[in-house]
C-alpha cells in the first residue's frame with residue numbers, strides 16, 4: 381500500500397504515470413478498473429478542478445467518491461486525525477485530502493490503512509504537476525527545453541521543481557527575495573536532478589529566467605491561507621507579472637501555463653493568459669486524465 385503526498389513518493393515512476401494518463405485520455409483503458417471501490421475526499425480549502433476531476437475520475441473508473449468538507453466532519457470539531465484515519469480506512473479504499481498543513485496529511489497517512497493522495501497542501505500539489513507535465517509533453521513532445529516558473533515559491537512551485545528533476549527537464553524559478561521555494565525540497569530536487577541530468581536555477585532575475593524558456597508558468601501571488609499578507613505581497617510581486625513584454629524573451633513557440641484559479645492583472649496579463657500561447661484549459665482538462673492514472677495506480 382502506497383500514498384502520494386509528494387512527487388518524491390513517485391520519483392522513478394513519473395513517466396509510467398504520465399503514460400497511463402495518456403492512455404486514459406485516449407480512452408484505451410475501457411473497463412471499470414475501480415468498480416466497487418470508494419474514495420473519501422476531505423477538503424479543508426476551496427476547490428473547483430481538484431474536486432470535480434477526482435469525483436468524475438472515480439465515476440469514470442467505476443468507483444464511488446464522497447465529498448467531505450472538513451467543517452462538516454467531526455475532525456473539524458477536534459476529533460483526532462488518527463481516529464479519523466483509522467475509521468475511514470474501514471469504510472473506503474483511499475482518501476484524497478486537500479489540507480492546510482502538510483504535516484497533518486503525513487499524520488493521516490501514517491495512521492491510515494488505505495492509500496492517501498494529496499490534493500494540495502501548503503508544501504506541494506503533486507496531482508497538479510502530473511497534469512502539467514502531461515500538457516507539456518502534448519504541446520512540446522519532449523522535456524528538452526527550459527521550464528520557467530515566475531512568482532511565488534509556493535506549493536505548486538515546489539512540486540514543479542521536483543517533477544522537472546524527475547523528468548530531467550531544466551527548471552528556472554524567478555521569485556522575489558524572501559519568496560524562494562522550500563529549501564528542503566530544493567535540496568531533494570537537486571539530488572534527483574543530478575541523477576537525471578538536469579539543472580535547477582533559482583534567481584530573482586526574471587528576465588534571465590524567462591530567456592529562451594519553452595514553458596512560462598505562474599501561479600497566484602496570494603495562495604489560499606496567505607490572505608493576511610495580501611497588501612505586502614502585491615507590493616513584493618509587482619515586478620513579477622507575466623506580460624506580453626516578458627513573453628517576448630521566451631522561445632518563439634513557448635507555451636504559457638497556470639494551474640488556475642488566476643487573477644488577471646496580477647500575476648498575469650489578460651493578453652497572455654487569454655492569448656494564443658496559453659494552454660490553461662487543456663492543462664485543466666488534463667487534471668482529469670492524470671488523476672485517473674493516479675487513482676488507478678494507487679487504488680487498484
Ligand code: CP
Pocket residue numbers: 426427428429430431500508639640641
Ligand atoms: N488547480 C487547482 O488545484 O484548482 P482548484 O483549487 O480549483 O482545485
Ligand code: NVA
Pocket residue numbers: 500534535536599600602603604639640641
Ligand atoms: N498556490 C495556490 C494553488 C491553487 C490551486 C494555492 O495554494 O492557493
